[in-house]
Amino acid sequence: MCLAVPGCVEEIYDEAGTRMGRVRFGSVVRDVCLAYLPDLQVGEYTIVHVGFAISRIDEESAQKTLQTFDELGLLEEELEEMQRTSSDTRSSSAPTPR
């Protein structure tokens, strides 16, 4: 759960006073809270941990990290985690073993 993954900000919006963004991680796009990086812009890259942008990173380093995570199989695991849990947010699901 401590992994943080770089992603690219595609859109920034305000949700009831909270600065939010749509961030792309490879093939997955997720809503991310941008409150801790108040001057981050669309097109910039950020390190995201449990749905929060915590640090800015330049594009080249971000791409390299994404590629490394991908080669090591870590990216897939993390993206699965993002998607697997999204159904639980909506409803109570049947127990599924990990």
Added chain:
Amino acid sequence: MKYLDEYRDGQKCRRLADEISRLVTRPWSIMEVCGGQTHSIIRNGIDQILPDEITMIHGPGCPVCVTPLKMIDRALSIAARPEVIFCSFGDMLRVPGSKDDLFRIRAAGGDVRLVYSPLDAVTIAQDNPDREVVFFAIGFETTAPANAMAVKIAARRGLSNFSMLVSHVLVPPAIEAIMRAPGCRVNAFLAAGHVCCVTGFRQYPPLCEQYGVPIVVTGFEPLDILEGIRRAVVQLENGQAFVENAYARVVSEQGNTAAQAVLDEVFQVTDRGWRGIGVIPRSGWKLSDTWRDFDAEYRFPADDIQTCESDRCRAGEVLQGTIRPDQCEAFGRECTPRTPLGATMVSSEGACAAYYNYGRFVALEPASSGRS
């Protein structure tokens, strides 16, 4: 070592390992504090390409592993309540409590939901106004800003059915406890890069000075870890002990000041028990008194919890780096990821799980035959 060979930068890793071999003249023990780094080291076989002089000691930096048993039992009793929707990071699902785990509570009808972000739990609270939604807020300094913001957002939205069971832990007091422990073997630390994203690294120079240990802020990719080790070795060989940032593309000295401000507002420092290790003074965060309405410990009082830890599990020694997982008699026998006796066998960042999942149990026979 299969993984490293398939990895594009595998050659660069080997060159760095060769460079470390060239530099090293004496045995050194280096502790990676963070469980994410433990995972990367074992998974990628980094410890196996290092010279024999370098011993990597796996530290206590797995939040799932160190969450105290009493807190797990408390979580289980809250999760079993019919009015509660209990939200947790997926890693906590199979962490053994005294008798149960969240997975079994869920199978028995408890409404336990896995979330990726604490904000998902806030959304659940908003969508279910007639239910009590409790989020299990664990983690190191990396995760704490997210959890702190979740409380603020819940307050801003006027949600009275959202609360958090907070069990945050802090890295610098843990480093201090490790250095003070009798028989401490650690000569240098790799500090967790993502923790430092948030906190920066101004807290570390006093530790370097007081205990004479180099601390190198390090990332998670194989090349980052080897570079962190290389810099630590250079300092050790030169008799130096200072803080170095080997992860400057992500970490700055001051860290994320916006996050630090919210942490100050929402949390206060507290003594915290670490599973298997015991209480470390001022090593955790809890919600400060102004946020008590959102504190599940007050909302669901339970003071009669009797904990019972497996007497076979040696996770405390594993977490403090005094034994390797494969030196525990239960490792790979009674204790596997399917039948865990301790939390370090469950979490993907736990050292026991890393050794098991990446085939280190082949070392089981020689390691255990020497013990009685």
